[in-house]
Amino acid sequence: xxxxxxxxxxxxKGRTQPWRNPAEAGxxxxxxxxxxxxxxxxxxxxxxxxxxxxxxxxxxxxxxxRVDLGAERLFRPTRYTLRHSNLPGNEDYRLQSWRLxxxxxxxxxxxxxxxxxxxxxxxxxxxxxxxxxxVAPERAFPARRFRVLMTGPSPNGIHQLLxxxxxxxxxxxx
Numbered sequence: 001x002x003x004x005x006x007x008x009x010x011x012x013k014g015r016t017q018p019w020r021n022p023a024e025a026g027x028x029x030x031x032x033x034x035x036x037x038x039x040x041x042x043x044x045x046x047x048x049x050x051x052x053x054x055x056x057x058x059x060x061x062x063x064x065x066r067v068d069l070g071a072e073r074l075f076r077p078t079r080y081t082l083r084h085s086n087l088p089g090n091e092d093y094r095l096q097s098w099r100l101x102x103x104x105x106x107x108x109x110x111x112x113x114x115x116x117x118x119x120x121x122x123x124x125x126x127x128x129x130x131x132x133x134x135v136a137p138e139r140a141f142p143a144r145r146f147r148v149l150m151t152g153p154s155p156n157g158i159h160q161l162l163x164x165x166x167x168x169x170x171x172x173x174x
Contacts, residue, residue, distance in 0.1 A: 001083065001130070005167035006075055007048040007067075023048040029068040032161070034058035047166050052128040054085045056093075056162040057150075063161035066147040074104065074142035074173045077113060082148065083130045083165030084123055093162045094129065096120045097152030102143030110147060113139050120155045130165070142173050 001008065009015065010022040023030040023045035030047040034057045042055030047065050057063040069075060077100075084094045097117050101110040113135045116122050123131045146168065150161045 001050050001081065001165055001167050005081070005169050006172065007167055008050070009172070010069075011048070011050075019050060021045055021049050023067070028070065031066050031068075032057050033062070033064045034060055036160075042164075046164055049165060052083060052085075053164045054162070055164055056085065056160050059158055059160040061159045062149065062151070063159055064147050064149045065161065065163050065166065066145060067166065068145045071144065074144055075146075075168060075170060076140055076142045076173060077102070077135045077146070077168045077170040078137075078140060079132055079134050079169040080114070081130055081132045081165070081167040081169075082123060082163065083128065085127065085162040085164050092125070092156035093154045093158060093160060094120075094123045094125065095148075095150060095161070095163075096122060096155055097150065099149045099151055100133070100135070101147045101149055102141065103145040103147075104141065104143050110149075111139075111141065111143075113141075113143075113146075115151075118152065125155075128164075135170070140170070
């Protein structure tokens with residue numbers, strides 16, 4: 001992850017302080033749809049972290065990761081970056097079908113910002129792989145909550161959403 005995105009900006013208090021993970025500091029709230037009951041799923045706060053890790057949901061259809069910026073912030077995204085798990089051998093768990101969604105009011109009213117379907121090479125097949133995607137101008141809007149929703153299985157047929165990072169780029173509206 002680089003130092004130009006929203007979570008880096010929030011995590012450095014507007015580039016005035018040393019980096020802190022904004023979810024761990026309580027400046028944003030990160031959640032995911034499920035935990036794996038048999039093994040450690042990793043920390044939910046890793047979604048807004050700077051370093052590769054292994055964090056994932058249970059193997060359930062429509063798995064998701066979400067971040068809430070709080071009532072005082074709205075953000076209009078133009079691009080976003082997703083980072084895959086850092087475990088070698090998990091490359092076939094990468095996303096190939098998903099939607100980036102936003103909610104302006106913080107409710108369950110989600111709108112699609114970007115969508116990918118059956119694109120096995122959208123994120124490179126290696127541990128720690130990252131890829132950046134554009135949000136079409138006609139789909140962009142200021143939102144408080146953002147969700148990465150897995151809409152189909154990974155290349156190995158699993159619905160477990162491995163995600164070790166999300167970064168958003170665009171304009172903050174406070």
